[in-house]
Amino acid sequence: MKHVKVYLPIAVAALLLAGVSGCGGGATDVPTITVKPAEEAASPSTDVTPTNGAKTPGVVEPPPTTGGFGTFMGRVVIKGGGVESRPALVLKGKAALDPAVCAATADIPDQSLLVSADGGLANVFVFLKKAPKNGKDSLGTEAEVLLLDQQGCIFEPHAMVVRTGTPITVKNSDSKPHNVKTKPALGQPYDKSLNQNQTGELVYDRPEPVPVGVECNFHTWMRAYQLPLDHPYGVITKADGSFEIPNLPVGTHQFVIWHERSTRSLFSRFKVKIKSDGDVVKETIEVEAAKLTDVGGAKTKTIKLSLNR
């Protein structure tokens, strides 16, 4: 017992010393460098386009195309009918900024959930992620005039599908300054401030996997969605929830169905089979109302009291 009493402090001291000498020095480690050549010699593909010709996820083996084209049409509706319409974003005359221009004569409506009387859901994006093989480029993009207007502190139109490389004219029709700002996930962002009647040109350089939010930093409630694609197979639903996508080559296609009020796509792989030339696939796509409230839904309000304001 006596021996232990003597040894213990010595052992502890030795331990502490060992700890001091053994630790530290991690931050000054000299890294080892390996060189990776700029071009991968082993990779035969120099094709920059991603996933070109790659199999679409989930397709087992598409039936051979016979060269015909069909149409996918239908409606997107709320399952079980009515959803309460959203309260106005800004009440008439109550705008925090520029009340003389914004919501001066009427409320600014919340366009994030537009449901028709019979349950049709507007502004739903229905699109293919990648152009199908044997597709038909049906749109005369040159003739198209795309305009994103800002009037009464509302973006018009609220939703838009656009081809990459096609310019959208952005315009400010208000007497107060606006800016148009996009933050695409993949492509170049855009940001331009505009005085009354000034215009700018917004061009998307790359297709995006989901629609891009457009905002105005002056008026934070302003919002629009734009989806750039490098093929014509993308539309938004009309006010009654209807849509039509023509010129789909015969085969199986997987559509993305996306709405701004859902964090994830409503359907990430909605399967449509075009069996023969002239085939028309009609679908009524039902969406649960619960799926559309998970964004910006009822949340506990935090009220901050401050003497500095």
Place this chain on the structure above:
Amino acid sequence: MRVLQLLILTLAFAACLPGCDPPESTFVYNTKTEELTRDVGSAVKERLDGDFGSPKNSVAWLRMPVDYGTFKGEVVEVDEDASSAYQFRVKFGSNGDEETDGEDEEDGQASPTPGEMNLAGLAIIWKSGDYAGGSQIDGGKRDGEKLATLQVAAWSKDEENGEEGLLSLRQLMDPPPAVGDTFEIVGHKLSFGRQLYAAHCQHCHGTSGDGAGPTAEYLNPRPRDYRPGKFKFQSTLKTNRPTDGDLQRIIKKGIPGTYMPSFLLLEDDEMDSIVQYVKWLSMRGEYEIKLVTQLYFDYEKVVFDEAVESALEDGLEEFEDGTRDEKPTKRSIQDELIETANADLPDIAEQESNVLKDAWTKENMTVVVPLVARTPDTAESRARGRVLYVQNCAACHGATGRGDGEQVNAYMVNDQTREKYPEPGLFDDWGQSIKPRNLTRGIYRGGRRPIDLFRRVFEGINGTPMPPFKGKFDNDKKINDARTWDLVNYIYHIPFESRGKSAGDSATKHGRTAASTPSTR
């Protein structure tokens, strides 16, 4: 009893041992990478590690426009009798490879030499001789790619003999290189940059450059997260990346009004190495974000599980129809989908790395240069600037410049989640609360030179709600720039304005010098 105590001591000692290892530095992955279904997520990580490595084993990917640092040299003496060699005598300097025509020699200087520098761990790649192109180097292959895996172990320069000395390698060269073979030692800036970054930057900006070092949570504003490739204070267009000079200026001068200090005491070569390392970190981070973005909407865990379910249903139908030979199982469907992702990944990586390369290439950047010289700082100019200020800036920065405009009470929408932020006020792209600058203090984060203020107004501030006002003040570019200078003149004057009076009043009555007492607040 004694045995027990000895046992406890032994155990305590053993417990202490792992604690004494220096903590391993690792790069963390993006949260979205972790949200991918497991197999796809690890494929992304594997690619990222192959292309950029880790803090301790870094990869100098020559595709990326980073100056990793290169020393050119030539073998001058090899032991003739030996059939293999770890070490040989070399000479550094401009002789050896004339074919480069000085394209790598910047600023008209001769090719740099290492001097007494520690070259341990740096890569050596052979430019001539049998080893050129790494053709005889075995091992270190990933998917058939050849990596130059030879590393320097030590370099000892002769004391009297100029740039000659003995170079030792970590790996054996069998057969040894021939006299006259030329080589490049690559990566001293990356290595030096990493060591300096660890010493000076990492505790705030994090090992991965994610702005989440151990100190970060105590700071407001938060340290910058380099991974999205967005830098606030740059001389270039908002959509461009910053130049090396922009990054250097921020490191040298610091960011006034924040915790970013000035590192003016760093030597030029230290500064250069840090800048290259930060660029490299940013490229790694953005590369990861872009790879994941391309896969996220198909292979996020929840989406993927749903896809497997529906594909399985379809597969079973097809099996019953006879269009499918084998009866699919959940596992086989999963494998099919993951195989598709793995087939797509190389092309996605190729595309995104080229986009990154172009974005960081100096030739693709446009530096903002005003078309007209600064308007003289007169009362009239300030008064014109005040008018522009009220129209364009007051909404955020407030009528008196205190950063208390109406926007401070507005609710912004989080672009990632498309949800309203729970608190009013402005938020930046990193989701952090941000306040419009209080202009009455005369502290300007992006620098206080007139050109700095001009650029902030002209191009806005990247990643923040501060928009660019380029071309907004007039459709004529020159007039627009002159108006911008008026606004800059007025902004300089704000700290000296008497409260409650308009700019015109105070400017004419007191003038700038007379009213130069800092505002009383």
